[in-house]
Amino acid sequence: QVQLVESGGGLVQAGGSLRLSCEASGRTFSTYAMGWFRQAPGKEREFVAAISWRGLNTYYTDSVKGRFTISRDNTKIAVYLRMNSLKPEDTAVYYCAAGRNWSPPMSSRTRYDSWGQGTQVTVSS
Numbered sequence: 001q002v003q004l005v006e007s008g009g010g011l012v013q014a015g016g017s018l019r020l021s022c023e024a025s026g027r028t029f030s031t032y033a034m035g036w037f038r039q040a041p042g043k044e045r046e047f048v049a050a051i052s053w054r055g056l057n058t059y060y061t062d063s064v065k066g067r068f069t070i071s072r073d074n075t076k077i078a079v080y081l082r083m084n085s086l087k088p089e090d091t092a093v094y095y096c097a098a099g100r101n102w103s104p105p106m107s108s109r110t111r112y113d114s115w116g117q118g119t120q121v122t123v124s125s
Contacts, residue, residue: 001114002026004096009119012086016123020081022096022116030054030074033099035106036081038092038121045095049081050106059105063089086123093118 008020035050049070097112
């Protein structure tokens, strides 16, 4: 398994941008599919984006398509989520996750083996 630590969350006004980072430990990081999920208060954790182990394939939930971009740098053992045009409904705790097997679109939580502790993103109107 890999250990994951998210950072980059914060408070931003609607229309603004943030970039979340997820740093991983473990020599096998480059073989893992990576994903971002989010959980708003009172709601279930939901899929946001996923990226294959070499970064050639990406998937997004419909509500963030065209606004969010997932990327990874296997040399830095990190995955990123660039979030533009943020909306109040994007407010949530964002979690990074790693999965040993790539099975697109990787939108189910059960596809992932390791999770970070989360980072809060708050978008004010």
